[in-house]
Amino acid sequence: FTNRVIFVRKNATIPAFNHFNERIRNMAKRFILNETSYHGHGAVSEIVTEIKARGFKKALIVTDADLVKFNVVKKVTDILDANGFAYDIFDHVKANPSVAVVQSGVEAFKKAGADYMIAIGGGSPQDTAKGIGIIINNPEFADVVSLEGVAPTKHKSVPVIAVATTAGTAAETTINYVITDEEKRRKFVCVDPHDIPVVAIVDPDMMSSMPRGLTAATGMDALTHAIEGYTTLAAWELADTLNLKAIQLISKSLRKAVENDPDGREGMALGQYVTGMAFSNVGLGVVHGMAHPLSAFYDTPHGVANAVLLPYVMEFNAEYTGEKFREIARMMGVENVDSMAQPEYRKAAVDAVRRLSLDVGIPQTLKEIGVKEADLPALADAAMADVCTGGNPRPCTKELVLEVYKKAFGG
Numbered sequence: 001f002t003n004r005v006i007f008v009r010k011n012a013t014i015p016a017f018n019h020f021n022e023r024i025r026n027m028a029k030r031f032i033l034n035e036t037s038y039h040g041h042g043a044v045s046e047i048v049t050e051i052k053a054r055g056f057k058k059a060l061i062v063t064d065a066d067l068v069k070f071n072v073v074k075k076v077t078d079i080l081d082a083n084g085f086a087y088d089i090f091d092h093v094k095a096n097p098s099v100a101v102v103q104s105g106v107e108a109f110k111k112a113g114a115d116y117m118i119a120i121g122g123g124s125p126q127d128t129a130k131g132i133g134i135i136i137n138n139p140e141f142a143d144v145v146s147l148e149g150v151a152p153t154k155h156k157s158v159p160v161i162a163v164a165t166t167a168g169t170a171a172e173t174t175i176n177y178v179i180t181d182e183e184k185r186r187k188f189v190c191v192d193p194h195d196i197p198v199v200a201i202v203d204p205d206m207m208s209s210m211p212r213g214l215t216a217a218t219g220m221d222a223l224t225h226a227i228e229g230y231t232t233l234a235a236w237e238l239a240d241t242l243n244l245k246a247i248q249l250i251s252k253s254l255r256k257a258v259e260n261d262p263d264g265r266e267g268m269a270l271g272q273y274v275t276g277m278a279f280s281n282v283g284l285g286v287v288h289g290m291a292h293p294l295s296a297f298y299d300t301p302h303g304v305a306n307a308v309l310l311p312y313v314m315e316f317n318a319e320y321t322g323e324k325f326r327e328i329a330r331m332m333g334v335e336n337v338d339s340m341a342q343p344e345y346r347k348a349a350v351d352a353v354r355r356l357s358l359d360v361g362i363p364q365t366l367k368e369i370g371v372k373e374a375d376l377p378a379l380a381d382a383a384m385a386d387v388c389t390g391g392n393p394r395p396c397t398k399e400l401v402l403e404v405y406k407k408a409f410g411g
Contacts, residue, residue, distance in 0.1 A: 170276020
């Protein structure tokens with residue numbers, strides 16, 4: 001059986017990621033989640049239930065060409081065909097989707113005469129679908145770039161059924177999406193409660209075709225979400241509970257998932273979704289602030305960028321995290337943390353992250369992934385402009401961020 005979860009939302013307010021601690025503590029805390037989510041092996045079949053219940057007529061499937069080529073999309077279209085559901089396919093999404101890709105998707109949606117979308121893929125198709133859905137119902141943002149930050153959209157997105165095929169971004173349950181402005185060589189983050197998919201399908205069977213490297217990178221992306229979400233300025237008890245459980249699930253499951261073990265796949269599918277529920281509502285930090293420019297400059301896969309930077313940023317933040325690194329170490333399986341002094345358990349948490357990263361084959365320096373040392377100052381400028389950086393527990397300056405980049409660059 002699949003597990004079906006329905007969440008009821010209440011209206012409240014929370015600051016954007018770059019607001020600081022005092023304001024955060026003085027405001028109500030908000031949690032926005034999918035209306036419905038399905039989990040477990042075979043969950044993808046519940047698409048039929050949702051299409052019928054919601055009275056949808058025709059879907060635009062938003063995905064990428066490789067997922068079509070390797071028959072991942074076919075797992076969904078076979079279900080649609082068997083039930084006589086109409087659809088068109090937009091498969092022009094690419095990694096780190098651009099403004100132009102979103103605009104092409106808007107035109108494809110209109111041409112198809114669709115009334116909803118099925119986003120199939122990892123973060124890139126999900127983010128593209130969010131951008132398309134928002135613009136269709138808020139056409140004044142057709143330039144895409146005006147959606148940066150917390151845009152004043154008035155209408156909810158076109159309904160999206162989000163089918164995850166990677167265990168990392170959790171884009172199927174977040175209110176965030178990231179688009180690349182290729183003209184200016186930058187990625188920008190959009191934060192909009194109107195963009196969350198109405199339905200999330202988190203089926204480990206849809207993730208079984210992920211190659212080893214992608215499994216490792218997306219898994220470390222999920223771990224980054226959980227650790228940053230747990231230590232960000234806006235963190236609070238409900239989000240902390242979810243992020244700690246996510247750290248535990250990911251630490252226990254990622255090595256097995258890389259080997260395509262079914263239990264590992266299922267653990268990662270759940271772990272990445274659990275942290276997505278949390279970080280979507282409390283924000284992230286400077287790991288993401290520094291990783292986004294790497295993707296914009298070099299087209300570096302987002303998960304790889306996060307994975308390389310995470311331990312260096314953890315070291316940078318350690319003195320500003322209280323006792324939280326002790327709990328991170330505990331969730332990652334480090335023994336006897338209660339007998340450790342603060343410097344010891346902080347080091348143990350960083351070491352556990354590095355060990356997991358090494359075990360799944362992640363590069364350890366920026367030099368290894370093609371970053372140019374001459375670009376580091378420009379990367380630091382871009383990181384300081386990123387919306388995620390303001391949520392970091394340690395205040396950042398360009399000089400401090402540049403030092404972290406230099407340390408991560410390697411000798």
